[in-house]
Amino acid sequence: MQNRLVVENINFSYGKNKVLDNISFTAENGIIALLGNNGAGKTTLMNVLTGLKPAKHGKARLNDLDLLNTKEYPLHKVGYLPQNFNIYNNITGLDFLSYVYDLKNIKKSNKKTYIQEIVEKFHLGSVINQRVGKYSGGYKRRLGSSWSTSPYHNR
Ligand SMILES: Nc1ncnc2c1ncn2[C@@H]1O[C@H](COP(=O)(O)OP(=O)(O)O)[C@@H](O)[C@H]1O
Ligand SMILES: [Mg+2]
Structure with a gap:
């Protein structure tokens, strides 16, 4: 696009x-x-x-x-991974992605497919069911960039 x-x-x-x-x-x-x-x-x-x-x-x-005068900010179209990216350490990567998509108002019926695609595309499969607190710095950023740069928001 x-x-x-x-x-x-x-x-x-x-x-x-x-x-x-x-x-x-x-x-x-x-x-x-x-x-x-x-x-x-x-x-x-x-x-x-x-x-x-x-x-x-x-x-x-x-x-x-x-972008500046919309009643509701188009969260599903914009991603932002700030320098200091802190997430809840006690949830799994999968729970985290699921939570992010809820915040972005992604339709429940599409959520599972998007998450699967993202996990594959960003090679997160080996860690996705682990607690985020156990992730290395690199995997944390990869998890963060996976949803914040995702083209799937535009669907
Ligand atoms: N919350 C804030 N309150 C007051 N001044 C701020 C605040 N955040 C940033 N500033 C000031 O605004 C200027 C720009 O900061 P910032 O946008 O963080 O710059 P950069 O990200 O390029 O380093 C700086 O002078 C900083 O001190
Ligand atoms: Mg700065």
């Missing part, structure tokens, strides 16, 4: 500290890097684009969807 994220004149301030000053860019399919010094505002921008922080001005459109 061809995707297009158009960001226009995003502004964000913490009190008087203006952190995002008219940020505009367009991103299409592929790997896009957002580079900046520590404190440049990368995390703040990601929080705005994922609906975690409200922008005062500006627009962000994902394909034909207005």
Whole structure:
């Protein structure tokens, strides 16, 4: 699927500290890097684009969807794996994926198939029934990226 994220004149301030000053860019399919010094505002921008922080001005459109003014944020279309990715250690990877899909309002009838596909695609089969607390750092990130980058959300 061809995707297009158009960001226009995003502004964000913490009190008087203006952190995002008219940020505009367009991103299409592929790997896009957002580079900046520590404190440049990368995390703040990601929080705005994922609906975690409200922008005062500006627009962000994902394909034909207005990301900043939707009544309900389109959780099923957007994934985000932050640097510090903490999950419940006492549940299995399978329970975790199931929980994530519930949060994303994925239809129950599709859930099992999506999870199976993801487990296969991300080679999680050997650990998926183990407690997440036992995962190595690499497997934890793999579990996190499996759902946050999944194309299945668009179905
Ligand atoms: N919750 C917050 N309250 C006040 N200031 C913040 C908060 N989060 C970040 N900042 C400030 O906003 C600026 C951008 O931070 P951040 O978006 O975390 O940058 P980056 O992710 O690029 O390192 C920094 O000056 C930081 O101190
Ligand atoms: Mg950051």
